[in-house]
Amino acid sequence: VDPEVAALQRTAAERKDVIGLSGGLPDTELMPREEIAVALAAVVRRADEALQYAWPEGVARLRAWIAKRLSARGADVSADDVIVTSGAQQALSLIGMAHRGKRIAVGEATYPAAIAAFERAGAEAVVDDGDARYVMPGVANPSGRELLAGMPGGVVIADEAYTELRYDGTLPRPLVADARDRVWHIGTLSKTVAPGLRVGWLVPPRGEHQELIDLKEASDLQTASVTQEAAAYLLTRFDYDAHIERSRAAYRKRCEVFCTALHEVAPQLAFDEPAGGFSAWIELPDERDELALLERAIENGVSFDPGRGFRPPGSTGPSAIRASFSNAPIDQLAEGARRLATTLGASASRRHS
Numbered sequence: 243v244d245p246e247v248a249a250l251q252r253t254a255a256e257r258k259d260v261i262g263l264s265g266g267l268p269d270t271e272l273m274p275r276e277e278i279a280v281a282l283a284a285v286v287r288r289a290d291e292a293l294q295y296a297w298p299e300g301v302a303r304l305r306a307w308i309a310k311r312l313s314a315r316g317a318d319v320s321a322d323d324v325i326v327t328s329g330a331q332q333a334l335s336l337i338g339m340a341h342r343g344k345r346i347a348v349g350e351a352t353y354p355a356a357i358a359a360f361e362r363a364g365a366e367a368v369v370d371d372g373d374a375r376y377v378m379p380g381v382a383n384p385s386g387r388e389l390l391a392g393m394p395g396g397v398v399i400a401d402e403a404y405t406e407l408r409y410d411g412t413l414p415r416p417l418v419a420d421a422r423d424r425v426w427h428i429g430t431l432s433k434t435v436a437p438g439l440r441v442g443w444l445v446p447p448r449g450e451h452q453e454l455i456d457l458k459e460a461s462d463l464q465t466a467s468v469t470q471e472a473a474a475y476l477l478t479r480f481d482y483d484a485h486i487e488r489s490r491a492a493y494r495k496r497c498e499v500f501c502t503a504l505h506e507v508a509p510q511l512a513f514d515e516p517a518g519g520f521s522a523w524i525e526l527p528d529e530r531d532e533l534a535l536l537e538r539a540i541e542n543g544v545s546f547d548p549g550r551g552f553r554p555p556g557s558t559g560p561s562a563i564r565a566s567f568s569n570a571p572i573d574q575l576a577e578g579a580r581r582l583a584t585t586l587g588a589s590a591s592r593r594h595s
């Protein structure tokens with residue numbers, strides 16, 4: 243992450259008068275707080291597992307729950323194929339390590355920490371023509387759009403971080419169901435339950451399984467036992483599907499409020515309506531200094547994520563911003579859209595060639 247951008251975002255996050263449209267955080271109010279509290283207390287008290295070391299692949303009951311949901315969607319995946327990771331982020335990092343020296347195609351704009359994970363692990367993130375392709379089926383970050391119809395060729399890294407949060411409630415068939423030996427499947431509880439748990443997962447192609455277990459063990463031995471046990475306890479007791487349904491409806495509503503307001507105050511800003519997830523990706527009609535725009539935005543009481551962080555190294559594209567409507571109080575989203583429009587308009591003279 244650009245240190246100047248990071249410093250500005252930290253300042254913005256501390257200011258109560260800034261409507262936060264950056265970061266892409268889930269809505270805290272949707273997190274099943276009581277259920278998580280009960281699960282944590284129960285697993286810590288009931289036996290040693292939650293406090294003891296566990297095997298690197300993760301807690302069996304949690305892996306079974308993950309595998310069951312994937313098989314219900316048509317994938318030939320069993321609990322033994324699943325590796326629990328410390329968030330989807332660690333899965334990206336481990337996959338990067340397994341692709342050291344290779345090129346991973348990520349498209350023109352993608353999740354910045356995926357680019358960082360791949361690059362820091364010794365792989366190269368490129369726009370296209372990679373040895374592998376990184377995709378987000380169903381809901382892409384930053385665009386919120388479904389970018390992909392069908393199954394790409396070659397090695398595919400399928401990040402389903404937001405897939406369950408499609409506003410239309412449809413869940414696409416997982417890519418791993420159609421190409422088990424060349425798809426790396428990634429999932430997480432961060433967007434649907436709580437990111438603080440740091441529970442994600444990875445299903446590597448079968449031939450890569452042992453290598454990934456070794457990489458996982460070398461990285462951190464295992465994902466935290468406490469949160470894995472709590473997640474397994476929670477997921478086998480509460481109605482996860484009903485919870486997802488509520489969350490989808492809540493994010494759909496947030497998206498509608500924000501996008502409607504933005505279209506109203508800035509009709510000249512053309513952007514695709516998100517199909518799910520937390521954010522809208524807005525390409526600007528003119529070339530802008532995105533850092534200066536962010537400074538101006540914070541002065542105006544709103545924040546966003548500058549688009550350049552979403553571009554793979556060395557690539558360029560139109561000036562853009564990602565605005566996340568997922569976490570600011572819903573009754574401030576229209577005002578956030580207004581401040582954003584003011585900022586973008588007010589800075590129209592700050593063109594550079």
Ligand code: PMP
Pocket residue numbers: 266328329330331332353378383401403404429430431432437441442
């Ligand atoms: N993939 C995508 C597309 C994301 O947006 C995120 C979180 N911003 C992650 C992976 C990582 O999520 P976590 O490590 O919290 O599971």
